Amino acid sequence: MVRTVLPGDDRACRSGCKQDVPECCGTPGRAQHNRAVLVVLAPVCDGAGVSEVSQDGTGGRGAAILLPRYAEDLEAFARYLAVERGRSTHTTRAYLGDIRHLLTHLGDHGIEGLADVRLADLRSWLGAQDEAGAARATLARRAASARTFFRWAQHTGRLPTDPSLRLVAPKRIRTLPGVLKQSEAGELLDLAAVRADDDDPIHRRDRAIVEVLYASGLRVGELVGLDIDDLDWGQRTVRVMGKGGRERVVPFGVPAADALAEWLTSRGQLANERSGSALFLGRRGGRVDPRQVRALVHELLSHVPDAPDLGPHGLRHSAATHLLEGGADLRIVQELLGHASLATTQIYTHVSVDRLRRSYQQAHPRA
Numbered sequence: 110m111v112r113t114v115l116p117g118d119d120r121a122c123r124s125g126c127k128q129d130v131p132e133c134c135g136t137p138g139r140a141q142h143n144r145a146v147l148v149v150l151a152p153v154c155d156g157a158g159v160s161e162v163s164q165d166g167t168g169g170r171g172a173a174i175l176l177p178r179y180a181e182d183l184e185a186f187a188r189y190l191a192v193e194r195g196r197s198t199h200t201t202r203a204y205l206g207d208i209r210h211l212l213t214h215l216g217d218h219g220i221e222g223l224a225d226v227r228l229a230d231l232r233s234w235l236g237a238q239d240e241a242g243a244a245r246a247t248l249a250r251r252a253a254s255a256r257t258f259f260r261w262a263q264h265t266g267r268l269p270t271d272p273s274l275r276l277v278a279p280k281r282i283r284t285l286p287g288v289l290k291q292s293e294a295g296e297l298l299d300l301a302a303v304r305a306d307d308d309d310p311i312h313r314r315d316r317a318i319v320e321v322l323y324a325s326g327l328r329v330g331e332l333v334g335l336d337i338d339d340l341d342w343g344q345r346t347v348r349v350m351g352k353g354g355r356e357r358v359v360p361f362g363v364p365a366a367d368a369l370a371e372w373l374t375s376r377g378q379l380a381n382e383r384s385g386s387a388l389f390l391g392r393r394g395g396r397v398d399p400r401q402v403r404a405l406v407h408e409l410l411s412h413v414p415d416a417p418d419l420g421p422h423g424l425r426h427s428a429a430t431h432l433l434e435g436g437a438d439l440r441i442v443q444e445l446l447g448h449a450s451l452a453t454t455q456i457y458t459h460v461s462v463d464r465l466r467r468s469y470q471q472a473h474p475r476a
Contacts, residue, residue, distance in 0.1 A: 175212040175213070175216040175220070175221075176209060176213070176216075179223070182262070182267060183205060185265070186205070186262075187201055187205055189261055190205075190257075195354040197352055204254045204258070208255070211258075214233075214234045218230065223262060224269070226259075228273070228276060231272060234255075235248055235278055239279070245278070245279045245280070249278045252278035253278075255273050255276060256274075260273070286422075286457075287426065288417075288419075288427040289416060289417070289423065289424070289427040293415075293416040296416070297319060298316075300409055300413065301320070301409060302316055305371065310375035310376070310378045310379055311392065313375045314376075314379075314390065314397070317365070318405065319424065320361075321347070321365050321369065322421055323365075324362050324365035324428070325365070325445070326429055326432075326445055327347075327349060327425065328421075329402050329421040330399060331350065333389060333396060333399050334350060335347065335349070335387075336388055340388070341358075345362070346358045346359060346360050352447065352449075357447050359445055360445075372389075379391075379392065379394050381393075381394035403421055406423070406424065407420060429446055429454070433457050439451065439454055439455065439458065442457065
């Protein structure tokens with residue numbers, strides 16, 4: 110099987126695992142290093158044992174036919190995504206999973222090489238997933254993965270023509286993101302502050318995490334990748350490495366600054382040789398994991414009456430919506446969030462208008 114291990118990905122060799130995994134990146138530090146990419150052509154450990162199939166479920170005859178044959182091409186494609194295109198670890202992993210899935214499908218349907226692939230084969234692949242109930246967003250991403258892969262294969266001389274030129278997927282249905290009311294966000298932050306009063310370093314860290322998430326609208330991957338020296342206390346800003354390696358500077362308010370200062374007085378209780386300069390640490394001293402942050406936000410919100418069950422991205426959506434409701438300029442919000450396109454930011458204007466419409470219908474006697 111083929112498994113890509115990117116710098117910062119510890120899933121191939123988690124602490125305490127006794128399985129015999131031949132190699133892993135072992136690179137400490139930020140979650141989004143876009144440097145060398147290693148493709149392991151061997152059983153891969155997921156922390157609970159060695160798996161014989163890839164994480165996206167590919168396996169069987171199709172995988173046995175095409176995956177080994179194109180292992181080196183997949184490795185080169187991974188390097189292209191991470192190094193030349195500057196794609197994040199998460200995006201690179203998702204694209205490679207999509208291409209592994211495609212190669213398995215092609216092998217299962219008698220395709221023996223990439224040069225034999227036709228547009229109808231790619232449409233058959235998407236059609237099979239559609240019939241299996243795949244979401245439109247998933248189909249759109251997998252179509253994009255296939256187009257990127259085949260365009261790269263043609264440009265690098267691996268294929269004479271690109272069979273994916275006319276490949277399209279159903280348009281994504283853009284749904285409005287779930288957001289908190291301002292009062293609910295306040296209750297969430299108050300709850301985290303009350304917990305932090307017990308001087309437990311984890312509770313102080315948790316308070317700082319939710320304050321920063323809401324104050325700055327960071328993605329969870331951006332938050333866990335922060336280092337101490339990314340903070341500018343004088344300006345009350347934080348330097349963030351966003352998608353595609355784009356750096357931006359984002360402000361945070363006085364409550365977030367107070368929570369961060371309090372956490373840093375307790376950080377030494379968790380820090381060890383694994384900590385490096387990471388701003389937020391886990392119980393064992395390493396950089397906090399995104400899953401811990403997601404679990405934290407879900408758990409805190411479960412104690413806020415009538416609040417929707419949101420994760421860290423819900424706090425990002427809420428921050429953007431509340432900024433616009435407060436009169437912030439759309440371009441400023443785009444810059445704060447690190448959106449490459451203003452169209453992505455504009456969805457929050459629809460959220461604000463939708464909330465305004467509901468309030469009007471509930472309150473106005475002639476609505």
